[in-house]
Amino acid sequence: MTLTKKPEKRPAAASWGLTAGDAAWEYAPAPESTDHIQIRPEYGLFIGNRFSPSKPRKTFEVINPATEEPLARVARASRADVDRAVTTARSAYESVWSRLPGRERAKYLYRIARILQERSREFAVVESMNSGKPIKESRDVDVPLAAAHFFYYAGWADKLEYAFPNRTPRALGVAAQIIPWNFPLLMLAWKIAPALAAGNTVILKPASTTPLTAYLFADVVRQADLPPGVVNIITGPGEIGMDLVRHPGVNKVAFTGSTAVGKMIGRAVAGSSKKLTLELGGKAANIVFDDAPLDQAIEGIINGIYFNQGEVCCAGSRLFVQESVYEPLLDKLKARLGTLRVGDPLDKNTDIGAINSAGQLAKVRELVDSGIAEGAEIFQPDCELPSRGYFFRPTLFTGVSQSHRIAQEEIFGPVLSVLTFRTPEEAVEKANNTPYGLSAGVWTEKGSRIFKMISAMRAGVVWANTFNRFDPTSPFGGYKESGYGREGGQHGLAAYLDLAG
Numbered sequence: 001m002t003l004t005k006k007p008e009k010r011p012a013a014a015s016w017g018l019t020a021g022d023a024a025w026e027y028a029p030a031p032e033s034t035d036h037i038q039i040r041p042e043y044g045l046f047i048g049n050r051f052s053p054s055k056p057r058k059t060f061e062v063i064n065p066a067t068e069e070p071l072a073r074v075a076r077a078s079r080a081d082v083d084r085a086v087t088t089a090r091s092a093y094e095s096v097w098s099r100l101p102g103r104e105r106a107k108y109l110y111r112i113a114r115i116l117q118e119r120s121r122e123f124a125v126v127e128s129m130n131s132g133k134p135i136k137e138s139r140d141v142d143v144p145l146a147a148a149h150f151f152y153y154a155g156w157a158d159k160l161e162y163a164f165p166n167r168t169p170r171a172l173g174v175a176a177q178i179i180p181w182n183f184p185l186l187m188l189a190w191k192i193a194p195a196l197a198a199g200n201t202v203i204l205k206p207a208s209t210t211p212l213t214a215y216l217f218a219d220v221v222r223q224a225d226l227p228p229g230v231v232n233i234i235t236g237p238g239e240i241g242m243d244l245v246r247h248p249g250v251n252k253v254a255f256t257g258s259t260a261v262g263k264m265i266g267r268a269v270a271g272s273s274k275k276l277t278l279e280l281g282g283k284a285a286n287i288v289f290d291d292a293p294l295d296q297a298i299e300g301i302i303n304g305i306y307f308n309q310g311e312v313c314c315a316g317s318r319l320f321v322q323e324s325v326y327e328p329l330l331d332k333l334k335a336r337l338g339t340l341r342v343g344d345p346l347d348k349n350t351d352i353g354a355i356n357s358a359g360q361l362a363k364v365r366e367l368v369d370s371g372i373a374e375g376a377e378i379f380q381p382d383c384e385l386p387s388r389g390y391f392f393r394p395t396l397f398t399g400v401s402q403s404h405r406i407a408q409e410e411i412f413g414p415v416l417s418v419l420t421f422r423t424p425e426e427a428v429e430k431a432n433n434t435p436y437g438l439s440a441g442v443w444t445e446k447g448s449r450i451f452k453m454i455s456a457m458r459a460g461v462v463w464a465n466t467f468n469r470f471d472p473t474s475p476f477g478g479y480k481e482s483g484y485g486r487e488g489g490q491h492g493l494a495a496y497l498d499l500a501g
């Protein structure tokens with residue numbers, strides 16, 4: 001039986017191969033300036049290139065999860081507003097966007113990509129303030145990748161016949177797009193860029209906790225001089241998302257979020273002619289064989305589960321280690337965990353920022369408590385957390401069995417479950433023992449083993465000797481309860497086209 005222990009203290013510096021001087025060394029604060037950032041006190045709905053209040057006029061508060069301070073108020077759309085947005089998108093589709101040649105649509109997309117690059121610092125800071133993610137991630141990952149998606153799909157806009165030879169690709173019409181809070185701007189780009197390149201108009205509903213970069217993007221839409229009604233952005237609770245999904249004027253629904261809501265959306269569009277893509281949860285296996293370069297694997301494991309506080313659908317939340325290297329790997333992993341800096345998302349040295357909301361923090365805590373109650377052994381470095389804000393220590397569990405909730409359920413937080421295996425067959429069987437099938441990782445020196453594992457694992461994306469790599473040219477999506485359809489690459493373009501003709 002595994003005994004439950006209280007969080008361990010940070011290991012002594014000597015046991016990490018560091019000198020005492022190294023361990024005592026502290027980083028000076030390096031906060032990104034917010035002087036140039038202008039967040040308006042209130043945002044209306046963005047419909048037809050204009051911000052307007054909801055009808056009836058209602059708003060809700062958006063906060064900074066790292067400080068719990070309010071950032072702005074945003075409009076709460078009503079069913080009538082949903083209808084107004086869909087009508088506006090339909091009219092823009094019929095009168096302008098569907099009539100433009102692909103090369104003209106491409107010019108707008110290139111313009112958006114360039115403006116995102118020009119305003120990247122502003123976007124990165126607002127993204128970190130609103131979502132809680134570290135500035136080094138929003139600056140180096142979210143914003144550049146969002147711009148890259150617009151560049152990539154701009155390139156396809158006038159080449160649809162070449163992308164799908166012997167077909168007559170046609171736009172679907174009006175796309176309803178619902179996105180989550182973990183990558184607010186990047187998910188916006190994943191949704192809007194292929195939709196516009198394919199010739200559709202869109203209505204985007206961001207998550208209620210993270211609408212600010214979407215409304216900043218509305219400014220970019222106007223700056224790029226996009227025809228009114230091509231991109232519309234509305235905010236409101238989940239039920240408004242469902243009104244949008246059910247609206248008869250919508251031809252395509254794209255959703256990223258929880259499996260529970262994805263299933264509800266699947267049921268809502270069943271029997272209609274609406275095309276649907278669902279990108280849902282995950283419980284990825286990250287498998288380390290005994291011939292893997294361990295130090296490199298450690299960085300991959302850290303990136304796999306602690307990137308974006310673990311609030312990542314494809315996070316490597318289940319680590320499988322071959323038994324012969326379990327002990328050295330675990331020692332290195334615990335030592336590395338102790339070096340992660342948790343705190344102010346706007347500090348350039350921060351590795352782990354704030355959890356996105358009080359509700360998500362409560363979910364993480366509940367699942368961690370269940371891991372302890374079910375007999376797994378917890379390890380957390382003894383790092384200090386800020387006194388305000390929704391922070392959680394990087395956590396790992398050993399002594400985890402396949403049936404534990406922490407090995408089965410998506411935690412969506414900085415929590416890793418460590419398990420072991422002896423043979424490749426056992427690794428595959430354990431890795432596939434999940435209702436999800438979004439992503440996986442394999443660490444080994446043998447190319448042949450990589451190929452064997454890739455074909456045996458039921459996961460939409462498998463990374464080899466790396467983790468959490470994204471590229472606009474590469475399709476992304478899952479099996480089983482992780483959803484269906486693909487985003488990114490040519491597959492992502494096909495999801496916004498009628499290719500039947």
Ligand code: NDP
Pocket residue numbers: 178179180181182205206207208209236237238239240241242245256257258259261262264265279280281282312313360363410411412
């Ligand atoms: P949700 O699935 O509830 O939210 C995702 C988006 O869907 C948000 O825009 C949300 O709006 C909207 N939404 C909520 N309910 C409905 C509905 N009935 N019809 C249409 N749209 C709806 O995720 P949560 O924020 O509640 O997170 C819960 C869990 O889901 C997380 O702990 C994580 O495990 C998983 N998750 C997975 C994500 C992924 O990338 N695959 C992303 C986010 C969460 P609103 O914000 O207004 O509620």
